[in-house]
Amino acid sequence: MSAHAEPVGGRIFTRPFRVLFVLFALAGVAILWRLLTGLGQVTALNDGYPWGLWIAFDVVTGTALACGGYAMALMVYIVNKGEYHPLVRPAVLTSALGYTLAGIGIGLDVGRWWNIWRVPLFFWHWNLSSVLLEVALCVMAYILVLWIELSPAFLEKAQASGPPRLRQFADRALPILNRTLLWIIALGVLLPTMHQSSLGSLMLLAGPRLHPLWNTGWLPLLFLISCIAMGFAVVIFEAALSSLLLGRRPEMPMLSGIARAMVPIVLLYPALRLADIAWQGQLGLLFAFDRFSVMALLELALAIAPGILLMSPTRRASLGSLFRAAMLMMLAGGLYRFDTYLVAFRPGDNWSYFPSVPELTITIGLVAAEIMVYIALIKVFPILSGAPSFGGSAGAEPPATEKSAAEKAGAGWQPA
């Protein structure tokens, strides 16, 4: 089994790590300030724009970029492509980190954060018409699910080199986990399907204040499709980056395979979007070349470009092209979310919003924290698999591996 997850090893406190830590520490100061004063002093938010950078980026875009775990679970466990299993664990790690940080982002954004526990526990008060309630409960549950999906990595580490007591625990826990993980992973597919689409429905309530190019009943479906495309893109992005930065051999056949699977999904999103705009008779608005039309056209172009790029098998075989296409798709989905939550939201001419320095500091610091924890965890725990360095044999084989991998399809049922 070349597709065997191993810790990357090496020093954790490298220079880039220290730089990230400084960014995180700055954010820590800003977070403290926010908790001790209030949102008015620290953020540029106001009664016209009650939601800003933290919601649009940290939460809505952040969780969509954390859909790698969702996309890979769909691919490996539902479409049954076991050969892609080695990519599941790193994807689940990024998802767990992305969602956890989104949770922290929400915690900082809500005014009465000390009351958050009431949302899951005051069930007799649940407003079942509230889409936000559904999103909140789903996201809370999904954070839990993701860490459970990832827990075999920690338990394997404990088994391999933990103290005896921990090793004993891992020996007992792992088989139980392996038996039940199927139902956890099924939740790990169900929950994002629910809340990623609902993140789109959320803005339907802004109704008349949402620009018509974004205000459509297809919003939930568009959010769902684009988040899956973004999830695949992030998996490619991450694999390309770690091959570049850690000197690992990229798993090219797998990445090309994912890219091929991505094409229809990537193109379905702009196709559906365009069809809907045309159907609603709003092509005029799309080509009005005002602020809204330019943003919508940019969104569409950013999504169509990677779809077309990835249609060519030669480009799919080149890591550089894959990386560029993945970046474009991440930008496309990110911009769509930013626009839906900020640009297309029109509370009136007398309101404006641009994130304040502390808001930006906190967002940057949280992203830095995510990268830091990711690096630390892949170095210590068995997350990444494949050849540790160039010169290994895995991944060097021609795409035929996709076929031979079918023999090892059982591998798909390793714990995630």
Added chain:
Amino acid sequence: MGINRRTALKGLVVAGAAAAGVRRVQASGPIGIPDDAVGLLYDTTLCIGCKACVVACREANGLEADPGWSGGLYQAPADLNEYTKNIIKLYDEGGERSYMKAQCMHCADPACANACMLGAFKKREYGIVTYDVDLCIGCRYCQVACPFGIPKFEWAKVAPRMVKCELCQHRIAEGKIPACADVCPRGAVIYGKRADLLREAKDRLAKHPDKYIPKVYGEFDGGGTQVLYLSHVAFEKLGLPALGETSTPTLQRTIQHAAYRGFIAPVALYGVLGAVMFRNRKKNLTAGPGAQAPGEAGARPRPSASGRGGERGGQR
């Protein structure tokens, strides 16, 4: 009471007495507006802009004074805000001039209440949309949702609340009427049962068709509101948006209910996902290398734990 009223209306319709106004009569209480609904009627042609209601509202609701940008005036808020639940604005453009009173509209189908996770905003007695701080976590989705931009957030506070007009429900409980209507020297804003206010508004429209835009804003707008407006200036110029007769939450609710009614679809999807995965696993096990034991643990094609530990130890 409700049945009596409905029977009475039916009688009217059958008698043909209201033949021309059938639709209007039947729809005088849009869905969501209770029979005991109360509200306000504001008439721009009567308001003199004295702002007595702004002060009265502040005192009745124990709100801090807001000097706004003035630097020292008792009362100069720039708009509705965390200290101001009721305000008089001025529209003055191209020779047209009108005052405008803004406060919560107490919608038939309030977007804020629809948005609120734990029901901190809720339509309660008399159809008044009220706020319960104990159920609020300050997410501000209500602010995103409200088509009138009414709920305001206490941005300056460490323990912020949402602030908006609750139609002086504490005064109504004492048998009084909302402070703004109580203090108005010209009767520009009056308080009463919504049905009565609507009748009064239509009377005024019928008596002085030359004075008004021929419409009672709030009768049907945004699904109907319990605060009604008569105006001599286009409603949109006063900041009352053109909403149509469908309430803001309708589209979202239609989609959400279609997907989640009875939570059947998610449970079914979960079952299908689980079944597909279960079948895949079985298929993979039978198609997989014969060396693998059929047991679940054996399905993991990796050496036993102790063997693995040893293997890894050997690498170091």
